[in-house]
Amino acid sequence: MADPEIKSYAPHHESQSAAVTEGRPAKAVLMIVAFAFLGIFLLLPLIVVFNEAFAKGLDAYTEALASPDTRSAIRLTLLVAAISVPLNIVFGISAAWAIAKFEFKGKAFLTTLIDLPFSVSPVISGLVYVLLFGAQGLFGAWLKAHGIVILFAVPGIVLATVFVTFPFVARELIPLMQEQGNGDEEAALSLGANGWQAFWYVTLPNVKWGLLYGVLLCNARAMGEFGAVSVVSGHIRGLTNTMPLHVEILYNEYNAAAAFAVASLLAGLALVTLVLKTLLEMRYGAELAATRGH
Helix, strand or coil, X not given: CCCHHHHHHHHHHHHHHHHHHHHHHHHHHXXXXXHHHHHHHHHXXXXXXXXXXXXXXXXXXXXXXXXXXXXXXXXXXXXXXXXXXXXXXXXXHHHHHHHHHCCCCCHHHHXXXXXXXXXXXXXXXXXXXXXXXXXXXXXXXXXXXXXXXXXCCHHHHHHHHXXXXXXXXXXXXXXXXXXXXXXXXHHHHHCCCCHHHHHHHHHHHHCHHHHHHHHHHHHHHHHHCCHHHHHHHCCCCCCCCCHHHHHHHHHHCCCHHHHHHHHHHHHHHHHHHHHHHHHHHHHHHHHHHHHHHC
16 A cells, blocks of 8 residues: 555655746746846947947047046036935934834834835926025025025035935835844943944944945935936036036037947946945845844
8 A cells, every 4th residue: 555645745746846847938938038128228228338439439538538528527426426425324324223223203204205205206306496495496585695506506416416315325224224123232232332332333333234235326326316416407517517417418419429428437337336236235145144044
């Protein structure tokens, strides 16, 4: 008489083999679709950008990047990123620490507000600043009377950039801090550490890779933002044009070689961001897994 355990196991084993065998064609189709999609919508545009950038030779490429307007756009882009990213670091750490470590009224509302830039069009966010700080805006008359310029100047560009980028750091740190809990901080406080020491020597080291990951994404978005900045910049050539806006102006003037030359810098930034993102994911993912295992 056949062993009932063996009898019941055999069909299950056969069904698993059949499932694996039947899954291989589906796996191949999914891989082909994924790689085809990435090739058409990611790799091909990058190839076109660099091909067009160097279409007229290296001399034309360097000449386009050395023009005063291009250098001004590069400086402004770096300046805006240098201001907005540190502000987002401060906000992101503060918001994540408050949401993950404390209970208070309005916590869910604060979490929802952090996601607001993901659901609002960047153009709409730029228009909001126009309604607030424009000549006919809510604070326009007061700002004009005191000689304060927000719109069509660096402050307006920074405000718009901060708005569209502030979720990145906070959203990366909140789940990580929630996963780690308060145990390490409570242990540090019980050993005599004050709040600042607990944050600097315990909380911050525990989230350093997540923080770097969020900063990387924030910086990439800050340098590549177009919609919100376009509304508040005024498109003043050589003064308020960031690199994405300068690319648009050059292309509209039928100066395609120069437009793609500047665009290649942004594409290069995207590639560097992708590589660093992958490296941080590997390190960050391993450390998070170790934390969970502990």
